Amino acid sequence: MDFELKTFDLADACRQKCDALVAVVTDDGMAGDDPVSRLVQDARKSGDFESKPGKLLQAWRVEGVAARRVVIAGAGDGSGKRVQAAVQAAVGGLRHKAIKRLVVALPGSAGDDAVRAAVVATADSSYAYVATKSKADGRAIERVTLSVPASVTAHRQAFDAARGTAAGIEFARELGNLPPNVATPTRLGDEARKLAKAHGFRCEVLGPKEVERLGMGSFMAVARGSEEPLRFIVLQYRGAAESQAPVVLVGKGITFDSGGISIKPAPEMDEMKFDMSGAASVLGTFRALGELKPKLNVVGLIPACENLPDGRSMKPGDVLTSMSGQTIEVLNTDAEGRLILCDALTYAERFKPRAVVDIATLTGACVIALGGVRSGLFASDDNLARALQEAGDAALDLCWRMPLDDEYGDGLKTNFADVANVAGRPAGSVTAAKFLQRFAGKYPWAHLDIAGTAWKGGAAKGSTGRPVGLLVQYLLSQQDGKATATTKATAPAKAGRRKAAAR
Structure with a gap:
C-alpha cells in the first residue's frame, strides 16, 4: 500500500478522483460550503449523524463529489485516539469493496497525533491475510492519499514515521499469521536474512x-x-x-x-x-x-x-x-x-x-x-x-x-x-x-x-x-x-x- 500526504481542504478532496473519500469529522463540525460539509450539516440537523468516535454515515454518488463512495466518520475531539477509532471504522467498512484508491481527509484541527493515527489505522483496517489461501480477494487498497489543511511540511516527520511503523506492523502481522508448518525457526532466520540484505543490516x-x-x-x-x-x-x-x-x-x-x-x-x-x-x-x-x-x-x-x-x-x-x-x-x-x-x-x-x-x-x-x-x-x-x-x-x-x-x-x-x-x-x-x-x-x-x-x-x-x-x-x-x-x-x-x- 502506497501512502502520500497532500495539502488540500475538503472542497479539494471532493474533486479528487478516487474510489472512496473518508471525511473525518470532529465535534466542531464542518462549516464549509462543499458538498460533503453540506451533507454533514443536513444529517446533523435531522439527527442522522453525530460525531462520536466510530459513528459513520455512508453515501453513494454524492452530487459534486468525484469519489463513488463517501464515508463520514465521527472523531469526537479530534485527538489521535478518536481519529484512530474513526478511520478504523470507516476503512474497515470498505474492506470488502472494490477500493483501489482512497482519500482520507483530516479536519483542520488535526495534529501530528491524528496524522500518525490515521496512517496506522488505515493500514491496520485494510490488512487482509492471503498467504496460504488458494484465491486472493483482489480487493486490496493500493493507494491512500491523506489530506491535511495545514502545510505538509508541518506533518512530514510524523507522517513518515507512521508510514514506516505501518510497514513494520504489517510485516509482524503477516509473520504471526503464517501457520506453524510455514513459519518455522528456519523461516524466521530466512526472513531476518532478507531484511538484512534489503536494508543493509548485519x-x-x-x-x-x-x-x-x-x-x-x-x-x-x-x-x-x-x-x-x-x-x-x-x-x-x-x-x-x-x-x-x-x-x-x-x-x-x-x-x-x-x-x-x-x-x-x-x-x-x-x-x-x-x-x-x-x-x-x-x-x-x-x-x-x-x-x-x-x-x-x-x-x-x-x-x-x-x-x-x-x-x-x-x-x-x-x-x-x-x-x-x-x-x-x-x-x-x-x-x-x-x-x-x-x-x-x-x-x-x-x-x-x-x-x-x-x-x-x-x-x-x-x-x-x-x-x-x-x-x-x-x-x-x-x-x-x-x-x-x-x-x-x-x-x-x-x-x-x-x-x-x-x-x-x-x-x-x-x-x-x-x-x-x-x-x-x-x-x-x-x-x-x-x-x-x-x-x-x-x-x-x-x-x-x-x-x-x-x-x-x-x-x-x-x-x-x-x-x-x-x-x-x-x-x-x-x-x-x-x-x-x-x-x-x-x-x-x-x-x-x-x-x-x-x-
Missing part, C-alpha cells in the same frame, strides 16, 4: 552447533522435543557511531507451543502459532528501522524453536544449566518462553547495551490482569519504564507498569537448583518477570508481556502486530544518544509498588 543466524558452543543449555532443552532445528538470530542496525551503545530488543520465538510434556488443552491450541509474536515484533521493528533510518544503534536477538512433546523433550524435574551458569529446575515445561529468553538476555551482555527490552507472549496471567488493551510492562529502571510508557501512549500501543518487588521472587526458590522456572498461580506474570530479571542484572532492562495484545481470537482471529508501534516510537525517541535509562541497572521494587497502588 545478520547472523546460528544453528544448534553454534548455540551449543555458546553454552545455551536452557534454550537447547526447550528445542530438544522438535525435529525442527532451533535458530538464534542476531540482527544489527547501525545508524550511529560504533562507539554508541545499542538498544537491544529480545523477541521470544516459539513458533509453536504445545506445552511440551506439560501439554496444553486441545481447545484453541492452534493459536499457539502466535507464540512467536515477540520475535515477529522484533523483525517488524527492524522492517520499520530500514524505512526510517534513525540515528541510533539497535540489536535484535531472537531465540527461535518449537516446544513439542517427544522422547527427548525436557521433563518436569529436569535441571538445566543456562548460559549464565545459573541452574534451573523445570517444574512446568509449558513455562518455556522464559527458558529461551534467559539465555538470550545473557548473550545481550556482550553488546554492552544502554538498555535491553524483551518482548514475549509469556503468561496467561497477564491476559487475566490486563486483558487485550494494554501490554504488561516490567522494568528494573524507572527512566526506561517511563520512556516505554510514554512511547506506548504516543503510538496508541498501550502498556501498564507492573511491580517487581523482591518478595515476588520467593516462590521461585527450589531445593534442587538455583531457581525454578515457575512459582505457582498467584501473580504469575510478575513471577515470570522476576525469573527473567535474574538474567538481566548488568544493564537497564524491561520486559513486555504481550500475551493479551499480540493477537485476537474468535471471529477476528489474527495477529495484531503489537507492540511494533510502541517499540518504533521508543527507538525514535532515543536518537542522537538521548538517554532515558540510568547507567546502572537497579530494581525499584518500591517504586513499582507505588505506581501500581497509585493507578
Whole structure:
C-alpha cells in the first residue's frame, strides 16, 4: 500500500478522483460550503449523524463529489485516539469493496497525533491475510492519499514515521499469521536474512552447533522435543557511531507451543502459532528501522524453536544449566518462553547495551490482569519504564507498569537448583518477570508481556502486530544518544509498588 500526504481542504478532496473519500469529522463540525460539509450539516440537523468516535454515515454518488463512495466518520475531539477509532471504522467498512484508491481527509484541527493515527489505522483496517489461501480477494487498497489543511511540511516527520511503523506492523502481522508448518525457526532466520540484505543490516543466524558452543543449555532443552532445528538470530542496525551503545530488543520465538510434556488443552491450541509474536515484533521493528533510518544503534536477538512433546523433550524435574551458569529446575515445561529468553538476555551482555527490552507472549496471567488493551510492562529502571510508557501512549500501543518487588521472587526458590522456572498461580506474570530479571542484572532492562495484545481470537482471529508501534516510537525517541535509562541497572521494587497502588 502506497501512502502520500497532500495539502488540500475538503472542497479539494471532493474533486479528487478516487474510489472512496473518508471525511473525518470532529465535534466542531464542518462549516464549509462543499458538498460533503453540506451533507454533514443536513444529517446533523435531522439527527442522522453525530460525531462520536466510530459513528459513520455512508453515501453513494454524492452530487459534486468525484469519489463513488463517501464515508463520514465521527472523531469526537479530534485527538489521535478518536481519529484512530474513526478511520478504523470507516476503512474497515470498505474492506470488502472494490477500493483501489482512497482519500482520507483530516479536519483542520488535526495534529501530528491524528496524522500518525490515521496512517496506522488505515493500514491496520485494510490488512487482509492471503498467504496460504488458494484465491486472493483482489480487493486490496493500493493507494491512500491523506489530506491535511495545514502545510505538509508541518506533518512530514510524523507522517513518515507512521508510514514506516505501518510497514513494520504489517510485516509482524503477516509473520504471526503464517501457520506453524510455514513459519518455522528456519523461516524466521530466512526472513531476518532478507531484511538484512534489503536494508543493509548485519545478520547472523546460528544453528544448534553454534548455540551449543555458546553454552545455551536452557534454550537447547526447550528445542530438544522438535525435529525442527532451533535458530538464534542476531540482527544489527547501525545508524550511529560504533562507539554508541545499542538498544537491544529480545523477541521470544516459539513458533509453536504445545506445552511440551506439560501439554496444553486441545481447545484453541492452534493459536499457539502466535507464540512467536515477540520475535515477529522484533523483525517488524527492524522492517520499520530500514524505512526510517534513525540515528541510533539497535540489536535484535531472537531465540527461535518449537516446544513439542517427544522422547527427548525436557521433563518436569529436569535441571538445566543456562548460559549464565545459573541452574534451573523445570517444574512446568509449558513455562518455556522464559527458558529461551534467559539465555538470550545473557548473550545481550556482550553488546554492552544502554538498555535491553524483551518482548514475549509469556503468561496467561497477564491476559487475566490486563486483558487485550494494554501490554504488561516490567522494568528494573524507572527512566526506561517511563520512556516505554510514554512511547506506548504516543503510538496508541498501550502498556501498564507492573511491580517487581523482591518478595515476588520467593516462590521461585527450589531445593534442587538455583531457581525454578515457575512459582505457582498467584501473580504469575510478575513471577515470570522476576525469573527473567535474574538474567538481566548488568544493564537497564524491561520486559513486555504481550500475551493479551499480540493477537485476537474468535471471529477476528489474527495477529495484531503489537507492540511494533510502541517499540518504533521508543527507538525514535532515543536518537542522537538521548538517554532515558540510568547507567546502572537497579530494581525499584518500591517504586513499582507505588505506581501500581497509585493507578
